[in-house]
Amino acid sequence: MKFHDGVKTRWMWQVQGAPPLHKLAPIRTPRSSSKNRHIPVSAYSHTNSGVLHLESGLEHDLVRKLDRDPDVVLLIAQPFRLEWRTDDSVSHVPDLLTQHTDGSVTVWDARSLEQQDDDFRTKSGVTRHACDRVGWRYRVFTGVSTTERTNLLWLHGFRRRPLWADRFEEEILRMAERDGQTVGSLLGADDGTGENISVVWHLVWTGELRLDMGTQWTLYTPISARSRRSHV
Known part of the structure; x- marks a missing residue:
């Protein structure tokens, strides 16, 4: 995780408990590259009264939808990097995190159905399990009509x-x-x-x-x- 002061830290939930969401900063800033098919988007969030740096137009669609939800009080793009080990070290950065008026938290990935390959489904499953363990929700946003x-x-x-x-x-x-x-x-x-x-x-x-x-x-x-x- 990364905080507003720029410090990155390995957060151990079992020891430290829930992280202070109001202090979280994006773990990374999306950038264009030859290996990245997405086009980064800078989107103003009315909820945050500030700019969110997003990885794709699909994420922007999700933000537009959530930004008008009165139940949402905070949005964080690229909120953390989840790491785990199989034969190799594996990690996944979800696209968005939202905090709600009742204090509950939802972690989001934005991925269209046709782009959900085996690698994404595996990482999505691990992320869902990790969120379930700490009482957070996990959702995959596939787009709108x-x-x-x-x-x-x-x-x-x-x-x-x-x-x-x-x-x-x-x-x-x-x-x-x-x-x-x-x-x-x-x-x-x-x-x-x-x-x-x-x-x-x-x-x-x-x-x-x-x-x-x-x-x-x-x-x-x-x-x-x-x-x-x-x-x-």
Whole structure:
């Protein structure tokens, strides 16, 4: 593992317990090379309020998906190197680690189904077993559909809360709590400035407004508030 002060250390869980995740830094920085088919990506994380250095576009898709999850409070790219011995010394660096509001941890590998060869499946199995032993989850992200990816890319432009959001949020959410609301009915409430529209899409990004991420959105796509609130 590597910490923010640049010091790398061999962490022994059985002796030292759980590592301080808020102090972890990426164990390595992805770089292009003749042997590396991936193209490194620098992606801004709203959750971290900082840049993550990723190894591929698939990892970027995963970050875009996780970055709008209100349950995720921390993302760490290339979080550690797991080492073990067979006949030789073997190691694996997972792609991402997320910490959640309840303190739980998920370790991620991003790998499409067609790129999951025997070597990856072996390393993935060892990583899953190691995570199980310490109470962490392990997931393999294989990608999203073209439609969901397009929707995520669109919402990516509305991550920042508009300065004028206070003037529109309550009314937008009240409208969305009514039955039969659509994208068109919420966007149609705009006064021509585009301010209401930008707040609608920001609320979709945060999850306060719910849309089916797997379908192509039109003005007739149903939309609703995340939860119905009681009003006095």
